Amino acid sequence: MQEISPVVVDLVLHVGATSDQLVQNVAQLVTALVTKHPTQLRPQDAEECVRRLLQLLRSAADWLRSSILRTLGAILYEPQVLDVRTEEDIARALLPLARRGSASSEAQRHAIACLSNLLAHGEAQAGTAGSGAGSTPAATRKKDRAKRGVLAHASEFLEIVMEHLRHIMVSEAALLNRARFAGTCL
Numbered sequence: 001m002q003e004i005s006p007v008v009v010d011l012v013l014h015v016g017a018t019s020d021q022l023v024q025n026v027a028q029l030v031t032a033l034v035t036k037h038p039t040q041l042r043p044q045d046a047e048e049c050v051r052r053l054l055q056l057l058r059s060a061a062d063w064l065r066s067s068i069l070r071t072l073g074a075i076l077y078e079p080q081v082l083d084v085r086t087e088e089d090i091a092r093a094l095l096p097l098a099r100r101g102s103a104s105s106e107a108q109r110h111a112i113a114c115l116s117n118l119l120a121h122g123e124a125q126a127g128t129a130g131s132g133a134g135s136t137p138a139a140t141r142k143k144d145r146a147k148r149g150v151l152a153h154a155s156e157f158l159e160i161v162m163e164h165l166r167h168i169m170v171s172e173a174a175l176l177n178r179a180r181f182a183g184t185c186l
Contacts (some may be wrong), residue, residue, distance in 0.1 A: 069110030
C-alpha cells in the first residue's frame with residue numbers, strides 16, 4: 001500500500017487562499033484521504049499542516065470554516081505529537097469559534113470536535129508520561145509539556161461544552177412545554 005502522507009502534506013501546504021472554492025475542494029479531498037486511509041503523519045508534517053490550516057481558517061469566510069475545521073479534526077484525530085506552541089495556537093483559534101453564537105452551528109460543532117481530539121491526546125500523553133516510581137526526567141518533562149499545552153485550556157473548553165448542553169436542555173424543555181400546552185388547547 002502506498003503512503004499517502006506526502007500527498008496530504010503537499011495538498012494542505014500548497015493550497016492557495018485565492019479561491020474559497022478551491023480551498024473547500026482541497027479540504028474535502030484531504031479529509032477523505034485522511035479518514036479513509038488513516039495515516040500517521042510525521043511530527044514535522046503534522047505541525048506544518050496544522051499551522052497552514054490555522055492560517056486558512058483565520059482568513060476564511062464563515063461558510064468555509066466548517067470544511068477547514070473538518071479537515072483539521074481529521075488530522076487531529078490521529079494521535080499527533082504537536083509542539084506546545086502549536087497546541088496553544090489551536091486552542092486560541094478554536095476556543096472562540098466553539099462558543100455559542102460565535103460561528104455557524106456546524107463550525108462550532110467541528111471546533112468542539114477538534115478540541116476534543118486534541119484534549120484526548122494531550123490527556124493520554126500526560127497520563128502515560130512520567131508514570132511509575134522510576135520515572136525518567138524525560139518522561140516527567142513530557143508530562144509537564146502536555147499539561148502546559150492544550151490541557152491548560154481544559155476548564156475553558158468544559159465551560160463551552162456545558163454552555164452548549166444548557167442551551168440544548170433549555171430548548172428541549174421549551175419544546176416539551178409547547179407540546180403540553182398544545183395538548184391542553186385541543
